[in-house]
Amino acid sequence: MIELQGVQRVFRVGDQEVHALRDIDLSIAPGEYLSLMGPSGSGKSTLLNVLGLLDRPTAGRCRLFGRDIGDLDDEAQARVRRQSIGFVFQSFHLVPRLTTAQNVALPLVLAEVPRAERNERVRAQLAAFGLADRAEHRPDELSGGQRQRTAIARATIGRPQLLLADEPTGNLDRKTGADVVEVLEKLHDEGLTLIVVTHDPDLGRRAHRRLRMVDGRIVGDERAPGAHDAAR
């Protein structure tokens, strides 16, 4: 599903070049549950952004869902993000003036799903994420766990194939974080390809494939039944 060959990402900071990604070769199959770990500044988030088409690599080939993303223009990339990719962020990124239902509905609004169908799907999605009674609340009236669940509901309402989570538990306490991880893993069980960037070793160990990055390079690629798989 994902094929990276010799991918580089170089930033210019003043007159210095910063290599966020160096020669990344990576292949990810559909349905994988993958964790991405490493120290700060090792390029984890940059890799995630490249996979999510938010960032373009400076060099190298990047194939996603069988298409070379170098060939896609902005509009086509936006369409891929809309149809196939979901994002979950550490700081949730809910639109503060919109209600829970409206935040969750955003991807369907962008995809021009008719109102009736949209309302139905949002209602079902809120119910599935235990947010039915929070539909008309605004983000500042929600707890941290409810916010992240809203964000995950939003990321998955468009039925993407790939879910990218950047420190999804970073802003949550342990108990709430565990709840959110459970939600993500349930989605993976239903067939979603899940990639999680994290600092938390316990969370990282739950994935069945664990990548370690240092200085823009992948230094470890471990495949073993994770804690999540073992529990099944």
Add this chain to the structure above:
Amino acid sequence: MRLAEELAFAAQSLRAARSRTLLILLAMAIGIAGVTLLTWLGESGRRYVTDQFSALGTNLVIVLPGRTETTGGAPPLLGETARDLTLDDALALQRSDAVLRLAPIVAGSIAVTHGSREREAMVLGSTAELLAVRHLELGSGTFLPAGDPRRGGAECVLGQTLRHELFGNAPALGEWVRLADRRFRVTGVLASAGRSLGTDLDEMVVIPVAAAQALFDTEGLFRVLVEATDRDSVARATADCERILRDRHDGELDVTVITQEAVLSTFDGILRALTYAIAGIAAISLLVAGILIMNVMVIAVSQRRAEVGLLKALGAAAPTIRTLFLWESLLLALLGAGGGLVLAEVASRVAAAFVPELTAGTPGWAAAAAFGVALAIGVGFGTAPAVRAARLDPVAALARR
């Protein structure tokens, strides 16, 4: 994204920043109301003046001594007039069948006394025809007697104000007044006519033209007012006047013949230009409102960087982001313009209720123009911030500050 969704999204953003939105709407409304009201005032003024002119009769042809060439040279100043325009010249114009009636005029200023009271007044020497030609109305008594205009009688007709100043509440008809060293009997008093074209008829005294010529010791007329038989014969009357006077002046055309309509259209043009100038000055406030809209949109974009990043991550392409922000500035401009029009309409109706000379209600084209301008402002000042939002790098926009 569908149009309805875009509008709803933009409207919700504006509602979220309520006080900021209201202030910008107020600024825009004041700008639009200002331009509309000033244009309306100018229009009202123009209509008032042209109505005043039309009241004098559009069949009027005015003959002035001296020639004002329309090409080259300075306008003739004092002393350049080759020949006087005489009373006989004026009477000769009667030969044209396009001329219904005419009134020669000699004008001057002189002290009018009655008993111990003395007033400096405008003296108009003319004939009985003046009453009809200038659409004057008598308050009481009779106007100048008809008859040979070359014979100057000793009758005079006073304006309302002058009558009051000289006689107070005492009756004036049949009394004698003194103009310089001559005595005139008051035969009539004009009805109050108010100001007409800068000359206050109420402060004038009208005497026979020959008497005025003697009083000011002049052969020359100030002008001749000629009334054409109807509107269609104005051009023919003009041509006849020029032909007759050229013949009488040894083939030289040394008079100027202007029509009431020409004067009217000149005034009309001047007042129209003035209206546009005033509106143009008021339009500066619209420029300010536009810059305020731009400012508020720039702030909105920088405050909502994360939201823009999120929308991009959710699959919104740059044009969608641009449209969303453009709608916000357009809504601000259009709603503000709507408010401004309502404000102007109400203000103009209230003002017209107190000042009857003003036409009630703003002109219809003002509404169309206001919305056109609002559209231009919304797009013109909203594009730069919207483009800036659309260009934001999603990774940087999403990164925590």
